[in-house]
Amino acid sequence: MQKMNIEVIERTGVKTSGVRKERQAGYLPGVAYGPDFEPVNIKMEKVVFVSLSKKLTNTTPINLIIKKENGETVEKLTYIKHVQRHKVNDSPISLDFYVPSAGRAMNIEVPLSFEGEAKGVEMGGMLEIHVENLLIEALPKDIPETLVVNISELEVGEYIKVSDLNVPEGIKVLASEDEVLVSVQAARKAAETEEETEEGEESQPEVLTAKKED
Numbered sequence: 001m002q003k004m005n006i007e008v009i010e011r012t013g014v015k016t017s018g019v020r021k022e023r024q025a026g027y028l029p030g031v032a033y034g035p036d037f038e039p040v041n042i043k044m045e046k047v048v049f050v051s052l053s054k055k056l057t058n059t060t061p062i063n064l065i066i067k068k069e070n071g072e073t074v075e076k077l078t079y080i081k082h083v084q085r086h087k088v089n090d091s092p093i094s095l096d097f098y099v100p101s102a103g104r105a106m107n108i109e110v111p112l113s114f115e116g117e118a119k120g121v122e123m124g125g126m127l128e129i130h131v132e133n134l135l136i137e138a139l140p141k142d143i144p145e146t147l148v149v150n151i152s153e154l155e156v157g158e159y160i161k162v163s164d165l166n167v168p169e170g171i172k173v174l175a176s177e178d179e180v181l182v183s184v185q186a187a188r189k190a191a192e193t194e195e196e197t198e199e200g201e202e203s204q205p206e207v208l209t210a211k212k213e214d
Contacts, residue, residue: 001145003077006052007065008032008042028092032064032078034099040066040074042097049092056080059110059145064097077140079108100140107174108143109133112181116152120184125156131181134162135174142170151182159183 011022011029019029028046033039056062057080064078081098085091100106111133121127134147147167149160163177 001059001061001143003061003063004052004056005063005065006044007067008044010066010068011041011043012069023093028095030095030097032066032076032097032099034078034101035104036101037076037099042066042095044095046092049095053083053092057111057145059108059143061140061143062097064099102140105137105139107135107137109135110144111146113146113148114151114182115148116150118151118154118184120154120156120158123156124187125184126187127151128183128185129181130183131179137172137174138170142168144168144171149181154182154184156184156186
């Protein structure tokens with residue numbers, strides 16, 4: 001997988017008021033950290049990240065170019081670990097980059113890529129995707145861009161589980177082997193399931209939970 005170059009600037013003497021000013025100036029504050037890498041506070045131009053994020057996933061290897069205050073430049077292989085977003089407009093407000101150790105496996109969510117046209121859909125069934133991402137454990141060099149799920153032979157009433165995946169060598173899926181990833185249901189059954197879900201949602205009271213800030 002091709003690396004993406006991203007330039008950031010080291011931040012020193014970080015204070016809450018300073019972070020606000022940086023955001024007002026068009027920067028996204030963040031941090032780069034890892035098991036063998038001392039955390040470095042950073043910032044990058046928001047417009048640049050928004051533009052690059054259209055091509056970024058959490059499995060995209062990033063060559064993070066850190067411009068330090070003393071004029072030196074440090075380059076590290078990283079992955080996007082977390083993007084904190086504004087609660088109202090969903091725009092990014094801070095970034096976390098993870099610096100893996102070359103010889104140490106890391107846990108990362110990998111998107112599933114569903115390929116083919118299911119036989120059951122051609123016969124009038126409805127395709128239902130139950131899982132879009134899977135948590136895996138792998139060395140940085142073995143992390144795939146996606147995990148491919150071939151659904152071509154899937155007929156009405158059939159499903160594909162984690163145990164059915166053809167996982168590349170060096171990758172461990174951190175999910176139950178019995179977890180269903182995708183299925184094809186008869187159209188009538190799928191419609192009834194959807195109606196039951198909607199009725200259940202209407203009858204349940206709304207539960208509000210507080211989300212902790214990182």
